[in-house]
Amino acid sequence: MTPKTKTLLAGALVGSLLAALPARAAEDVDVSKLPPAAAKTGLTYDKDIKALFENSCVKCHSGDRPKSKYSMESLPAIIKGGSSDEAAIIAGKSDKSPLVWYIADLVEEMEMPPLDKRDKYPVLTKEQIGLVRAWIDQGAK
Numbered sequence: 001m002t003p004k005t006k007t008l009l010a011g012a013l014v015g016s017l018l019a020a021l022p023a024r025a026a027e028d029v030d031v032s033k034l035p036p037a038a039a040k041t042g043l044t045y046d047k048d049i050k051a052l053f054e055n056s057c058v059k060c061h062s063g064d065r066p067k068s069k070y071s072m073e074s075l076p077a078i079i080k081g082g083s084s085d086e087a088a089i090i091a092g093k094s095d096k097s098p099l100v101w102y103i104a105d106l107v108e109e110m111e112m113p114p115l116d117k118r119d120k121y122p123v124l125t126k127e128q129i130g131l132v133r134a135w136i137d138q139g140a141k
């Protein structure tokens with residue numbers, strides 16, 4: 001094997017190792033499984049979304065030590081995300097927003113609310129997820 005071939009092989013190996021990492025990247029999420037965005041227009045956080053999150057999310061994502069360092073106590077914090085260091089919401093793009101993947105159970109181990117806590121924190125219905133999607137698609141205002 002020439003040194004050049006070795007380098008090429010090593011590169012390919014690193015590439016395949018990286019590909020095997022448990023990524024939460026957009027390309028791994030089957031967004032075709034997302035409930036469709038609601039048709040409703042003029043959606044705002046205060047009017048249409050806040051109550052849903054307060055019911056199902058905020059208990060864990062608030063206070064001094066919010067889960068995953070993700071506070072859902074204000075809209076800017078909700079958009080910003082937590083310890084993953086990636087935005088939870090990408091305004092205008094609900095299918096690219098991790099929060100949407102999680103509430104629709106598209107990412108294993110990241111189902112929100114967590115699967116074993118749904119007796120206390122109700123899972124969002126398809127219609128509610130559709131509302132969250134439409135709100136994000138309209139700019140998450």
Ligand code: HEC
Pocket residue numbers: 053056057058059060061067068069070081082083084085086088098099102103109110112113114117121124
């Ligand atoms: C019973 C507590 C609990 C509830 C209720 C809950 N979560 Fe979580 N959430 C967690 C935990 C624990 C993690 C960390 C999971 C992990 O990384 O393995 C997390 C992580 C997250 C993250 C990743 C943040 C980051 O950047 O690291 C998002 C986004 C999120 N939750 C959204 C929600 C939403 C939206 C709801 C409501 C629909 C919700 N969660 C309800 C416990 C909860």
